[in-house]
Structures are given as C-alpha cells and as structure tokens.
Amino acid sequence: VSALIGLDWGTTNARAFRFDAEGAVSERREATRGILNVEGGRFADALAEMVGDWRRASPAAPILLCGMIGSRQGWREAPYVGLPAAEADLAGRLVAIEDGAIRIVPGVSGEGLSGAPDVIRGEETQIFGALELIGARSGTFCMPGSHSKWVEMRDGRLVRFATFLTGESFAALKDHTILGRLMSDAAAHDPDAFAAGLARARAPGGLLHHLFSVRSEGLFNRIGGDALASFLSGLLLGHEVQPAIAAFASKDVTIVGSAALAAPYVSAIDAFERRPRHVAGDDAVARGLWRIATAARLVRS
Amino acid sequence: VSALIGLDWGTTNARAFRFDAEGAVSERREATRGILNVEGGRFADALAEMVGDWRRASPAAPILLCGMIGSRQGWREAPYVGLPAAEADLAGRLVAIEDGAIRIVPGVSGEGLSGAPDVIRGEETQIFGALELIGARSGTFCMPGSHSKWVEMRDGRLVRFATFLTGESFAALKDHTILGRLMSDAAAHDPDAFAAGLARARAPGGLLHHLFSVRSEGLFNRIGGDALASFLSGLLLGHEVQPAIAAFASKDVTIVGSAALAAPYVSAIDAFERRPRHVAGDDAVARGLWRIATAARLVRS
Numbered sequence: 001v002s003a004l005i006g007l008d009w010g011t012t013n014a015r016a017f018r019f020d021a022e023g024a025v026s027e028r029r030e031a032t033r034g035i036l037n038v039e040g041g042r043f044a045d046a047l048a049e050m051v052g053d054w055r056r057a058s059p060a061a062p063i064l065l066c067g068m069i070g071s072r073q074g075w076r077e078a079p080y081v082g083l084p085a086a087e088a089d090l091a092g093r094l095v096a097i098e099d100g101a102i103r104i105v106p107g108v109s110g111e112g113l114s115g116a117p118d119v120i121r122g123e124e125t126q127i128f129g130a131l132e133l134i135g136a137r138s139g140t141f142c143m144p145g146s147h148s149k150w151v152e153m154r155d156g157r158l159v160r161f162a163t164f165l166t167g168e169s170f171a172a173l174k175d176h177t178i179l180g181r182l183m184s185d186a187a188a189h190d191p192d193a194f195a196a197g198l199a200r201a202r203a204p205g206g207l208l209h210h211l212f213s214v215r216s217e218g219l220f221n222r223i224g225g226d227a228l229a230s231f232l233s234g235l236l237l238g239h240e241v242q243p244a245i246a247a248f249a250s251k252d253v254t255i256v257g258s259a260a261l262a263a264p265y266v267s268a269i270d271a272f273e274r275r276p277r278h279v280a281g282d283d284a285v286a287r288g289l290w291r292i293a294t295a296a297r298l299v300r301s
Numbered sequence: 302v303s304a305l306i307g308l309d310w311g312t313t314n315a316r317a318f319r320f321d322a323e324g325a326v327s328e329r330r331e332a333t334r335g336i337l338n339v340e341g342g343r344f345a346d347a348l349a350e351m352v353g354d355w356r357r358a359s360p361a362a363p364i365l366l367c368g369m370i371g372s373r374q375g376w377r378e379a380p381y382v383g384l385p386a387a388e389a390d391l392a393g394r395l396v397a398i399e400d401g402a403i404r405i406v407p408g409v410s411g412e413g414l415s416g417a418p419d420v421i422r423g424e425e426t427q428i429f430g431a432l433e434l435i436g437a438r439s440g441t442f443c444m445p446g447s448h449s450k451w452v453e454m455r456d457g458r459l460v461r462f463a464t465f466l467t468g469e470s471f472a473a474l475k476d477h478t479i480l481g482r483l484m485s486d487a488a489a490h491d492p493d494a495f496a497a498g499l500a501r502a503r504a505p506g507g508l509l510h511h512l513f514s515v516r517s518e519g520l521f522n523r524i525g526g527d528a529l530a531s532f533l534s535g536l537l538l539g540h541e542v543q544p545a546i547a548a549f550a551s552k553d554v555t556i557v558g559s560a561a562l563a564a565p566y567v568s569a570i571d572a573f574e575r576r577p578r579h580v581a582g583d584d585a586v587a588r589g590l591w592r593i594a595t596a597a598r599l600v601r602s
Contacts, residue, residue, distance in 0.1 A: 113506035116514035117521045147513060165512040172477040177469045205414035206544035207508045211466040212448060213417035220418045243507035
C-alpha cells in the first residue's frame with residue numbers, strides 16, 4: 001500500500017515514487033515518458049502505464065505531479081507562483097485533475113539576473129526536498145541540465161533564481177558548428193582540457209570569442225581531438241558559474257542532480273573558489289513531493 | 302587585357318576581379334565555388350571555369366588568390382605570417398603554384414584577446430585594401446561573418462586581431478535549440494527587438510543566462526514570434542561588440558563587408574557609442590589584392 005504516489009514528470013523522462021505512511025520511498029521507477037513522448041495528450045494512459053499497479057493496490061492514495069506536466073504543453077497548466085515562494089505557497093496552489101485524485105505542483109516565475117522573466121518547473125519541488133536533506137533553510141543551489149537553474153533560498157523561501165542555457169548550447173555548438181569537426185566521436189571526459197576551458201572562461205574577450213579558441217586550440221594541436229569536447233564543456237560551465245557566483249554570494253553551493261551531471265559542476269564550482277556539495281536529484285524531488293503533499297494535507301506527516 | 306587576375310576564394314564562395322593596368326577593376330564575377338564546393342581537389346578546373354576566358358585573353362597576367370584557398374583544405378597551404386604583419390610581409394611570403402603563374406596570399410596568426418591562438422585568412426587582404434579606401438594607416442576594423450573578425454591596424458601594420466563565432470552560433474542556436482521553437486519562419490528584421498537584444502547584452506548574468514530570455518520573452522508575449530530572431534541577433538552582436546570595443550579602443554570602427562552583413566553591425570556599434578563607418582567588402586578585397594600584387598612586384602603601380 002502507498003500513502004502517496006509522486007511523479008517528477010519532465011520533458012523527456014518521468015520518475016515515479018511510491019511512498020509509505022512515514023514518507024519513505026518504498027519503490028521508484030523511471031520511464032522515457034516525458035511530455036514530449038506522450039502522443040495526443042494521452043497523459044492518463046501514460047500514467048496508468050507507469051503506476052497503474054500502484055494505484056490499484058492503493059486506490060485512495062493521492063497522486064502528486066511536478067515538472068513540465070504542469071506546463072502549457074502538459075496535462076493541465078498550473079499557473080506560476082511568484083517570488084518569494086514558500087512551500088505553503090506551492091501547496092496552496094496545486095491544480096487538481098480527475099476530481100482531485102491527481103494534483104500538480106505549480107512552477108515559479110520571477111526575474112532572472114538581467115531583469116528578464118524567468119521560470120522554473122520541477123526544480124521548486126526538488127529544492128524544498130534538498131533543503132531538508134542538507135538540514136538547512138537558506139543557501140545557494142545549482143541544478144545542472146539542458147537549462148541549468150541557480151536558486152537562492154532564504155529562511156525556507158525561494159527568493160531568487162536564474163536559468164542558463166548551458167547544456168543545450170553545448171549540444172548545438174558541438175553538433176552544428178565547425179567546432180565539432182575536430183572532435184573525435186567517442187571521447188571520454190578529459191579533466192585537463194575541462195580545466196583549461198574553465199580557465200579560458202576567465203580570460204578577456206567574452207564567450208563568442210572564446211568559442212573560436214575551441215577551433216584554434218585544435219588547429220594548432222594544443223588540445224587533441226579527443227579532449228576538445230571537454231574543453232568546450234569547461235568553457236561553457238565557466239561562463240555559467242562565473243556570473244552565477246557573482247550574483248549568488250553564498251560560499252557553499254549545493255548541486256542537485258544525477259551524479260553524472262553533478263561531477264563537472266563540482267569541479268567548476270571548486271575552481272571558482274566556492275564549496276560544492278552534492279545531493280542526488282532523485283532523492284531531493286521525492287522528498288520535495290512528500291513535503292508539499294504534507295503541507296497540502298494530502299498526507300499526514 | 303588584364304594586368305592582374307585576383308580571387309578572394311573562400312569556404313563557400315569565390316569572387317574574381319579583373320584589373321586593368323592602372324589597377325582599376327574592369328570586371329568582377331562571383332561563383333559558389335568555395336573550397337568546400339570543389340570536388341576532389343580540382344582547383345585548377347574550378348579556376349578555369351571561373352576565369353579561363355580572362356586567362357586566354359591575357360596569358361601573361363599574374364593570378365593572385367587570397368582566402369581559404371590557402372588553408373590546409375585548399376589548393377596549397379600558405380603558412381601563416383605572424384604579428385605585426387605589414388603588406389610587405391604578406392607580399393614576401395606568397396606561395397607559388399603552376400611555376401609561379403598563380404600565387405596565394407598567406408593568412409595571419411596571432412593571439413586573440415584571451416591569449417589563445419587566433420587566425421585570419423582573406424581578411425588580411427581586405428584590410429589593406431580598406432585602409433587605402435578610407436585613407437588611413439591606423440584604425441579598428443570589424444569584419445562581420447560566420448566568424449567575425451576585429452582587427453587593429455597601426456602605421457600600416459596589422460598588430461592585433463580577434464575572432465568571434467557570432468554568425469555560426471546564431472544559426473546553431475536558432476535552428477538547433479528550443480529558442481527557435483517560438484520563432485516565426487519568415488521573420489523580417491525588427492529594429493526594436495534587435496535594440497532590446499543589444500541592451501540585454503549589457504545586463505548582468507552573461508550570455509548563457511541571457512539566451513534563456515529569448516525563450517522567456519517569447520513565453521510571456523513580451524516579444525512576438527516574428528521578432529524573436531532579431532532579439533537573438535541583437536543579443537549575440539551585443540556580446541561580440543561589448544568585449545571587442547573594450548579591447549580595441551579606437552572611437553571609429555570601420556565595418557568591412559556586404560551591405561546586408563554590415564547594417565546590423567552599424568546599429569550595434571552605434572549603440573555602444575562608437576562611430577561606425579562602412580566599406581564594401583568586395584571593393585576592399587579587390588584593392589588589397591592589387592596592393593599586395595604591387596608590393597610583390599607582380600604588377601607595376
């Protein structure tokens with residue numbers, strides 16, 4: 001039996017968690033059923049496919065969803081909550097579907113570092129879980145991904161955040177510009193080239209100038225073809241971490257994400273003289289779903 | 302009859318110029334016969350196709366080539382000349398093919414603004430022509446393109462330059478990331494959105510953060526789908542022009558290129574409080590070919 005079924009339902013993947021009455025995760029699943037992989041809006045079918053057996057075993061268990069499933073392209077749009085956002089603000093603005101059997105956590109909107117609109121969906125749930133996992137109420141959080149998010153928490157409230165298009169820019173520049181031409185196909189992570197990219201990010205000239213050096217370092221055989229992708233990765237992470245730490249002053253930065261995504265960020269944040277700490281993204285989002293369900297009185301803590 | 306046949310032979314296109322005894326261009330041609338469009342290294346055939354009739358009419362006329370034709374992927378590699386580079390340095394390092402009937406102008410290598418290796422090929426010839434056309438021996442030059450070049454000339458010598466991957470980054474980000482999703486297919490240049498992009502480049506957060514605002518400005522309907530590409534263009538040009546003018550101190554910036562490529566750079570450089578001036582790229586490279594041919598005593602001035 002489950003006290004709660006929770007899903008972090010994103011763009012390409014969905015992760016499902018089954019919680020016992022104490023809020024511990026008793027089972028977890030992952031499927032490539034992100035909202036872009038669900039045809040014709042058949043989200044109810046996709047949900048049944050992923051957790052139908054859990055629902056049949058515990059028909060009364062509430063279901064809580066977070067992530068892009070609450071976007072305009074998702075199952076039902078859950079309008080953004082503004083800043084500052086406490087757990088109770090999210091819990092008070094859940095959007096109900098199927099007569100309340102299923103609820104969706106809203107995203108959060110604010111202004112990024114430049115004054116432009118900025119948005120998160122899914123990370124707000126992760127962050128409240130991560131806060132509990134590290135036993136803090138304040139801090140700076142970095143959530144790597146196609147669109148990396150940096151978030152500042154103060155006294156248990158989400159007060160500021162910023163998105164960086166790092167991961168997606170890396171893929172587009174590597175696969176669709178001349179920079180990829182000198183790169184070997186199956187290259188492993190090269191720590192020295194990655195560190196050289198981080199260092200280059202601190203030099204004058206700006207990112208668009210530094211990008212050309214990915215080609216010239218290869219042309220002059222200063223960095224080999226099997227290390228150039230790591231150099232580009234370090235360069236882009238440097239151009240994310242440098243302005244981020246300038247804006248988010250905390251000495252400690254908690255990285256929330258998978259071990260694979262977190263590893264280069266640990267190096268990068270360390271290179272920029274901040275203290276990195278890692279929390280698994282899965283654990284954080286599961287804990288956040290339970291906390292929000294509790295705050296919304298869907299379950300008893 | 303021709304005193305000289307000159308070609309600016311680049312990656313995708315080639316432009317040919319026929320010069321009379323006074324160095325005036327009597328005829329010009331353009332063909333999509335850049336080095337990537339010449340199969341199996343048959344450059345001699347491609348040259349015959351483009352200017353065979355000119356050669357038959359003036360068998361004694363020397364032929365001078367500049368641009369990527371002198372790269373490792375071109376007809377014959379013309380090794381880079383170092384900085385500072387005067388016209389005489391280029392003229393003294395021409396690489397001869399076909400028993401000297403044809404000569405290739407070398408490119409120039411140096412260190413960019415970040416200390417990384419940097420290279421130009423073709424622009425060195427344009428710049429010496431542009432210098433004559435504006436009647437100067439010093440100045441800052443901007444040459445827009447897939448890879449924009451900024452060049453500093455002092456007392457008739459090329460002393461410093463830097464490459465920015467602006468044009469290619471624009472295409473990759475527009476066509477291969479989520480940023481293109483909200484953009485209309487056939488969008489005209491939108492001066493207001495372009496100016497907003499230039500202004501965003503001056504805000505805190507860095508380029509990777511600013512890129513996400515291309516999406517968020519669209520999501521919140523602050524910039525329409527038919528103006529978002531102009532916003533992205535302004536954003537990237539701002540991220541080129543800002544570090545470039547910080548490094549190249551001259552108040553006047555001469556933009557060398559086609560009218561279409563130059564127009565947004567005129568706006569951008571103006572927005573960053575420098576005085577832009579435009580010289581047609583065709584005229585500049587033709588003049589540069591003549592000048593280098595003269596310095597090499599291939600023709601008499």
